[in-house]
Amino acid sequence: MSIIPQPITQFPWRVMALLLAIAVFGTLVLYSAAGGSIFPWATNQAVRFCIFSAMALVLSRIPLEIFARFAFPAYGAILVALFLVELIGGVAGGSQRWINLGFMQLQPSEFMKPVIVLAVAQFYARLPVGEIRSWNAIWPALLLIGMPWSLVLIQPDLGTATMILAGGVTVMFLAGLPLRLFIGSGLTVAAIVPIAFSFLHDYQKKRVLIFLDPESDPLGAGYHISQSKIAIGSGGIWGKGFLQGSQSHLDYLPEGHTDFVFATMAEEWGMAGGLLLIGAFMLLFRWGLRVAMRTNDRFARLVAAGLTTTIFFYVAINLMMVMGLAPVVGIPLPFMSYGGSSMLTVMLCVGIIMAIDRSNSRANNPRNWG
């Protein structure tokens, strides 16, 4: 037994320090992106990080049963909100992704990312163990995923739809469905992709095509990817130096403080900064998956691994996009990109994983590092 009081040892120091380090780095990058000013982005981002960190810590103290109980109601509420968005959007004409609550604009699809994980995990937790290899283990989960997925897809928001699908399928995979199913559907999707492509909106098609060959239209739709690669590539190993990035400071890099913040960072901090950041995110994922593996509760472990993977998808899709490995789909980089919604979502995930970790350490080993 340590002489340090239990609340302090139980506080998730290491993961909070990791997140703080990433967030401080992100704030520095936003400070530079604003031309060496804490306004308008850096302060906002720092304040948000503090608020959402507090929220995550509060979440970490909530018993797991509450999450399990609220998984389906929350899912239902967000699904209704997605319908509403679609209706309002239909009335207003054009695509709309948010509901204006007066004091803030609510983007329900953002919340669907963690909630789909909770809902699917809850479904498999309730499923009798023996049923896992039956049809009954598949169609309700597909329905759970398919409804929000299609609603978000027709908004249209390809990035978020992909993440909802990926989050849900990850939980299905972890729940123990036969492997052949995933391999088989993977092959089927590969066959369907060309057909699906023809149903995409023109601007989405263009994005995909441009992603395949960004230099074909360096001043038009390929501009984002071209400039992002120029920013990253010109940074070299050690970068151009803090506040010295010409691509971002001279406005060549579009969305340099939101989706393409990684390019802004890489230009000034170089490959060193980039690898450090990727490494930090990897540590975060390792923490999340280890929490999942230590957990015995079916719901909790699916949730922990699923939410970790959700954060992973944020990072992976965003980085692939800015480095020209994926089309431009508008997924922000957690803790780095300026914006409240994504940070809220990611902190929700982190908070729930911390709650799971906390319940673990209470149950087994109080000396867990998390």
Place this chain on the structure above:
Amino acid sequence: MKFPGSKRQIITEAAQSFTFTRRTMVLGALQGAVGAVLAARMAWISVAENEKYSLLSESNRVNLTLIPPRRGWIIDRHGRPLANNRTDFRVDLIPQRVVDADATVKHLAQLLSLEPDEVDRIREELDKSAGFRPVQVADKLTYDQYAAVSVRLPDLPGVAPSQGFSRHYPGGSTVGHLLGYVGAATAEEYKERKNPLLITPGFKVGKDGLERAFDEHLTGKPGAKRVEVTARGKIVRELTTRPDTPGHSIKLTIDAGLQEYAGRRLATQSGSVVVIDCANGDVLAMASMPSFDPNSFSDGISHMEWAMLSQDDHVPLRNKTLQGLYPPGSTVKPMVALALLEAGIGPQETVGCSGALRVGNTLFHCHKRRGHGAVNMRTAIAQSCDIYFYQMAQRIGMDRIAAMARRCGMGQRFDLPFPSQSYGTVPDPAWKLKKYDQKWQVYDTVNATIGQGYMLINPLQMAVMAARLATGKQLMPNFLHGAKRPEPALVGASEEHLVVIRDAMSAVVNGGGTGGAARMSIPGVLIAGKTGTAQVRRITMAERAGGVRGNSSLAFKLRDHALFQGFAPFDNPRYAVACIIEHGGHLIRNEDAPMIASDTLSYLFDPKKAMEKLETLEKGWGGTPSERQARQMGAFRLARAIEKGEVPPPAADNGSNAAAAGNSATPAPAAPPADESDDAPPPPGSNAADAP
């Protein structure tokens, strides 16, 4: 309902937990793999492709602007500038970047207080411009105007103020046709050469005359300015500047003072003067007036000014010295006389002149109706007796005359640095057969003998003829100072014959001949020359019977051309001169060819005295050419405004002033000098010359 195809298998909580752990590890491995791919990609872009992307980033960031090179000077034989550069604040429009052309032009017009016709010109050039070529808004701005535009740049996209150099011609319009002018390159030129310098604001290329011929030589190497710009083109800071290398200068054989004097001495007439150095053929002056002012041409001429110049019956836009072709009239008589001498006709042989001669079934008249009586060669040249030459030319035939004419430079093409030249014609039987498929007739010889008919000459050729008669050498005209030339060939006339001709030509001026007006006021310097009149209309038998109409009663375009060629001093020629006054009609003595030629030569012997005379005369003509042109422009603008109904017609007294100013370039018809018949009147009506 069971999953089809799956084996019945007992799945326990423990087995599922094991599956979860295994699959989570797979997931973790996948995530790690993606992380590794991302790290590898990062390394690839930022290390392996670093060079490529650094270059792209630099080309994003840095904008290279060319600094137009200063153009080389054009200097005269004494090193005085004929064309130099002046520091200049200017404003251009880059059509491609202009957002609202109308509003921008309006705003600029107000800021720089531009004239309405300037605004029209800018609008028109904006329309025509292909997008990349800058349109000049204004130059020669004051610093205040320049600053006023500069501070408003954020509101005026596409407006480019700059500090540069503009071409300046101290001689103004007197050097217009000699030097040409400079201007912004056309879209065609840019398409052809693809040189980015051509679309740099402030860069000018030679458009005409020597500026065009020596464009490459005069153009220097551009400097460059590297600036850091944002994606929207806003300049953040200057990085480095490499200064321009000015172009080479060119030293001409022209005497700047003489050139300007000659231009001004042409008075209000439409004409030209060429002066050639008899020692080597150097052209000392080559003036064609009236002319455009190359200063205003190089700034981008206004629509109004262009309209005025192109409507003027004195054709200021044509270089008369090289592009004007005129029947040489009696100025060819010394040359014909030289051919006669060569053919063995003695200078003392006489011909009786009764005032007319029947050739075939046509009566050819002498300009003196009552006839000159018995004339020898000297008298024939001095009095410009036509009958003598009609008779004598028939004795030797056209071929010998034509051969001499060619040796004297008539019809000869000179290799000169001017883009466009017209060459005169020396007709002979072979030429006529080839050109018209007609046999040469005796009356053709008769006509050619007195410089009418098919014979044509340009003023430069006439000056060359004068220089060759003076020296007996086939001098070639030259414009580049110190140019290496082969020793000129000889005309092929003996010195004895040349003395006869020079003496006869002196008699024209100093011996009571037709060119008395050309007598020089410089003591000890006698000018030799030959007058000429070129008829531009046909005189019918009926008119001749009733008395040939005087030039003063004819419309400007129908009046005779007045010509003079000569050299001085007559016994040891140093300078040769030619002067042609289009439609001069010998109406005003001090604006007629002989006196203009003589005064121009006198400048070479006594510049001060010549200048005093010119300044006195100019008072009577309404000032210097630029003053007169400015007044003409004012009147033209007013007339246009009245035409358009923008301005009410002025009251009677104002109107007459404006009209007088407007007409100042046109001589008021004056009575021809009564006491002296200046030159031979037109030859017989049957085959009068065509006007050029």
